[in-house]
Amino acid sequence: MTSAQIEIQLIACIVAVACAIPGTFLVLRKMAMISDAISHSILPGIVIGFFLTEDLNSPWLILLAAFSGILTVVLVEYIQKTGLVKEDTAIGLVFPSLFSIGVILIAKNAGDVHLDVDAVLLGELAFAPFDRVIIGSADMGPKSLWVIGIILLVTLALLLAFFKELKISTFDKQLAATLGFSPVIMHYGLMTVASVTTVGAFDAVGAILVVALMIAPPAMAYLLTNNLKKMLLMASVFGIIGAILGYWVAHWLDASIAGSITTVLGVLFFLIYMFSPNRGLISVLYRQKRQKVEVHLLTFLLHLQNHSEKSERHINHLNEHINWHKVRAQSVLDLALKNNMITIDDSIISLTDKGKTFTSEAINYIITNKSAAIEEMKDRFFLFRG
């Protein structure tokens, strides 16, 4: 690897972590779309900042852009509060307006400057190593590495200091308020961090990749863990994996780095969405199927309990009596046998004592619906465990 390659991957990884942290809270607050809005509406802030300072590297640019990010949030909330339109509509109204103001400003006044809409939206990681910080005659590394590195450090410091406050105001805003933690301060604090991160990152990776890095890794982590700290950690790791894999995919395909990273994140999300052990699609479908079998087993046991006459309990008449086709009847029969719920004598099925107890308890549970007792019951009767 050349040093430029290492620098690009390093920048991408730092951007990924800096985005994953505010992104996790945005996802949990169901505000993912706000990051999209912010990433576009920082444009007028950048343009105005450029007009005032005539310098693309001025910190004023970052401040003004962050301000227009906050302005987006304020406007969205203001429009939403009137009660005339819903939040998603408000977002859709605000950010294209702000973005297009930026576009017009560029077209009218900055035609001859190195500032174009494509660069803002898509960025170009491959160019990041060319723009360097040079102090005296010493090369201090790429500028974007410094910018995003400082933003990441500040974000991490804020996260460590206010983790508890962020958690409580995200989970239960009202409790946070009654305990003396201002949810409004936390809200705008988070929005400021999200805006500053977006501004710091867009130059290197572009607005679209910022959105992808803020939302996709936390969304993956959300499917895998029940612990907020782990979610933050996993989101950062997924972001880093996406950044490095994406870089090499781009290298291999000779395509845009930002585009490749976003694609890799999409593929990763799809895999986790399918295969996550608890919340993944496959395990959800499996669980539903298992629940269906459980209900069938119970129906079958109930039928046995209700009928003492032999004709109703003959093994060959099962299908007709409960109106099941053969495969299902067989699988339910096997399950009941395996769990010692029934015995079969001369093709006549009878409930065992265990089967009787199980059935009565299950019915009792269904009628009273008193507690989560059925889960413990299933454990007690070793259902599905052979």
Place this chain on the structure above:
Amino acid sequence: MKDKIAIKVDDLTVAYNFKPVLWDVDLSIPEGVLMAIVGPNGAGKSTLIKAMLDIVKPIAGTIEIFGKPYKKQYKEVAYVPQKGSVDWDFPTTALDVVLMGTYGSLGWIKRPGKTEKKEALEALEKVGMLEFRSRQISQLSGGQQQRVFLARALVQKASIYIMDEPFQGVDATTEKAIINILKELRKSGKTVVVVHHDLQTVPEYFDWVTFLNVKKIATGSVKDIFNDDNLTKTYGINYKVSLLQ
């Protein structure tokens, strides 16, 4: 015992979009009572307690907690919101939710430590949820979630407990567990205010009651004021205590 006032509401008017939901409510809640707030849907019961907690800003009137505004007294008050007010899919455990109750006394930045964790475990034990401490909160039943909320209020070690419909959608075991804890709180001198829906259980559970329907209809001891007259005034139809049973 009942001469100190825990919560004093004066001329309180709250409006949403210029439509009053609470109108000129005066209310004094004595210290050490277990009080139900009853009234029909839309009577402003939840709004009243949210105003007490400074979550909802009134357009007129004042509220004092032990003689001072809420902002100075928030450590004296523990709030149990309606179960539906939070996202139970949030990645956290029962113990962690209870720990959040200690955040108020910790203040900004400081993290909960061993003492707080011990208190949280004790509170979980009190509500009979100790064995579920590491369970993800979405894996709890409705009644268990409500008990976790109650435990979270208990660790706040407040003097006043304000609860929004704690019995809604919970099983009979939980209801009994909750009311026993509330009675215990009253016995130790705490003031408990509960938004309550089930008129039938008012005489059994509570010793103090406030009838509310946008305006305050009556407030006082259950013995004195829980009668046909006030029920009818609040609910509009010919209500009778005897019909509740």
